Amino acid sequence: MKLIIATPSPFARKVRVILREKAIHCEEIIDVPWNKDTITKGLNPLGKIPILIKDGIEPIFDSKNIIKYLEQINPEPSFYPESRSKKLKASLLETAADGICDAVVLIFLEKSRSQNLRSKAWIDRQKEKIYTGTQYLSDNLLTNKYFVDDHFTIADVAAFCCLEYLDLRLPEFDWRNEHSNLENFWQEHQSRHSFLQTKPTTQVIEPMSE
Ligand SMILES: N[C@@H](CCC(=O)N[C@@H](CS)C(=O)NCC(=O)O)C(=O)O
Known part of the structure; x- marks a missing residue:
């Protein structure tokens, strides 16, 4: 599993924090989404990071979607209350x-x-x-x-x-x-x-x- 990030990004950071809290191993690839040679092209139609790449599924973009996915594959600890x-x-x-x-x-x-x-x-x-x-x-x-x-x-x-x-x-x-x-x-x-x-x-x- 790979996560495309930018180092200042608070959106990528949310995902990076959740990965660590859930002890999910994931390679982090640093991009500069504002630059012409950004690697987001073809992965996120909006050209933004973070993007989660995993074999067998389409790239997941937007921090909220990625975190929802991580909650599904690794429910504990959960970051969304039950009620x-x-x-x-x-x-x-x-x-x-x-x-x-x-x-x-x-x-x-x-x-x-x-x-x-x-x-x-x-x-x-x-x-x-x-x-x-x-x-x-x-x-x-x-x-x-x-x-x-x-x-x-x-x-x-x-x-x-x-x-x-x-x-x-x-x-x-x-x-x-x-x-x-x-x-x-x-x-x-x-x-x-x-x-x-x-x-x-x-x-x-x-x-x-x-
Ligand atoms: N709602 C998105 C926001 C992501 C976002 O705004 N990412 C910025 C970096 S902090 C980006 O990649 N911007 C590039 C662009 O807009 O071209 C999320 O939560 O993932």
């Missing part, structure tokens, strides 16, 4: 954390365009999503150790990956100071092996043609 309402809560939190990351990616790309083409209104629109999304995470965590129930779920994985992605790409947003409960959550989980082994790092990407 319908808690499962929904965990999924909503995952989507909020992913959505924050989507907005961060859009700002990063906008800032990589030449100065005269950048839209401040567009950047501000994405920042608003980041702030309201982070507020949502904070409001749902309260002073708990885990987002849902008393278990480590996909919500915790997605939120943690999201927060460290903010550190990497939007360090000017001081979420630790704004939301002390998220900072406590980060402190609580930051020494987990699956997180330490998958810390995000930047990649050099080709300049985009205007």
Whole structure:
């Protein structure tokens, strides 16, 4: 089994964390999906990572689909709660954390365009999503150790990956100071092996043609 990743990607990181937590061996292949020679072509019609490649089945793209598949082939430990309402809560939190990351990616790309083409209104629109999304995470965590129930779920994985992605790409947003409960959550989980082994790092990407 192979997983195509990019080293900064919070979406790939969610999958990488789950692989480690479930002790599933999987080779990780590093790609730069923004570059012309990306290996995503022919594997994901959307040209995005992460993509899981396994003999005998078609490539699985999108982190949520990959994690669902990993849950099927290796159910323990499970990252989605049993109860319908808690499962929904965990999924909503995952989507909020992913959505924050989507907005961060859009700002990063906008800032990589030449100065005269950048839209401040567009950047501000994405920042608003980041702030309201982070507020949502904070409001749902309260002073708990885990987002849902008393278990480590996909919500915790997605939120943690999201927060460290903010550190990497939007360090000017001081979420630790704004939301002390998220900072406590980060402190609580930051020494987990699956997180330490998958810390995000930047990649050099080709300049985009205007
Ligand atoms: N919803 C997707 C998002 C994946 C995504 O946005 N990946 C980015 C890297 S962080 C990508 O490959 N972008 C390349 C592109 O949009 O061309 C998931 O959860 O897997």
